[in-house]
Amino acid sequence: MEDLHNIVWLASYPKSGNTWFRAFLTALLNPGSSDIDINNLYQTTIASSRQLFDEMTGVSSADLSPEEIDRLRPLVYRQNALESEEILYHKVHDAWTVLPNGEPLFPNDVTKVVLYFIRNPLDVAVSFANHLNTGMDKTIGIMNNPQYAFCYRTDRLYNQLQQKLLTWSGHVKSWVDESGLPLLVIRYEDMKSDPLETFSKAVTFMGLDHCPAEIEAALDRASFARLKQQEEEKGFSEKSAASPGFFRKGIVGDWKNVLSEEQVKRIVEEHYEVMERFGYVSDE
């Protein structure tokens, strides 16, 4: 039987450095000196793409129930893996979950590795509120809501399939603890403070072979400042319509300037265990 382990899942809760990494990957896999185009990033189709699903299945997902769609999603990834001779990269915001039939949404047999991007939930809240263009309290409510899903309504059609996010902690634990997949946790804060080492580790973990000079060059071409500048000049297709901008500040600790004591308390109380585990408690 053919070895299908060729999908790299770039998994994260939203606003945790996933897109920055995809820009870096684009630069790394397309060496040269030209600017990378943020509106034409390396093929990292989001796993919840409706188009991917419809093409792989041959039916319109718009005629299927959310449960039917979920049941078929592992088969879609298997088909996708089967048809590709190259490594596939898929961005994912879904939590790692098990379907009612016992099959994981993201099957082991097609997975090469998972890069799991994590960021201090206090900063995630600030960035996520900007992304959703919604109030901070409501955003914190979303991060604390185990039922929360993207594209959940059944009375309209979205470009993407429904994605269950769980709570912020639930999302982390689903991938890191429950998936059992070969996985590397990448902290956004480490991507910022020690990019060469952090990105190098990720590259090695994916089984790619690039020297430090190549990684440095890719980091430079995908620097936050350049990405932000490009968005300001040309726009970015992945920005939500409601949000003022996708690349906001990209800094660590901005929550201290934005969140009220009460808001910090709501996040820390709900997510203390996971925050502590990944080093997000000491810097308070």
Add this chain to the structure above:
Amino acid sequence: MSHSKKFHYRAFSLNIASEIPVTGFEAAAAAAAAVDVNIRSGEVPESLPNAINKGVLYQSTDKEFLLRVEGVAAYYVRNGNEIIVRRLGNATEGEVSAFISGTSFGALLHQRRMLPLHACTVLFNDKCLVFAGISGAGKSTLAAALIGQGGTLIADDISVIDFTGTKPAVCPAFPYIKIWEDSLVHLGLSAAGLEPVRGELKKYYLPVEQFSRDYTAIDQVFILASHNKPEIEIKPLQGVDKFRALKKHTYLFRGIPKTGLEQNHFLLANQLAGQVPMSTIIRPNGEFNTDKLIREISQYPGKK
């Protein structure tokens, strides 16, 4: 599913005899001309041993297409003139029907060497406008809005191109639009009394009285998409980009590669690209302002 009764329909300019009711297809007189397509209940193969193309739910050759939707039905489409259906589990007739008028007919139309686009077509201000786009682009919502402003429906979701006249034309499909409740509300319509496409989905068959039963020569093909900017953008397509767009928006294209049907598709799509003007039309992906979109469409391409 044992029906002694036969249903007779006309859809996509084909005469259809069916043992199974097909929601949306227009009833035709039983004594109509020769039957083009037979739909019946029966046993279907488990797989196609010589399959050239395979997807998660389908397999295909030049002449056969097999689709299996778990909990609904298996569909065996062959020779461009027959669809055999085996119901699975407790699926309702309506549920079984949804994948006849959709995927199964898409495959059948390819087998008949026709060109089915994933597009709706509306006659509006005396112009035949084809709107192709991926699921969720807003095709059906726009079609319903155009009809609300005096347009005439020619096809929803699958637009079949006919090349027998001097200009490429669209075959009349059937007088229904499949539309989500959210869009109905936006258009000031109600879902009350409408038949749902699937029991659990708030997506309905909206009957359309203003429906044309004639072949209608195409004036313009629009590729409908959305972006996160506030403005509507219309850009003409030229050269090979026209063919690429038609290929991308061919209904069920993945069922035909490496078969004789692909060569046929190549010829037809090129012919269409060479004969009709095409543009992309990109709308804001937030609130769907159909009035504004229709204003832009009405003014395009301006005075010739």
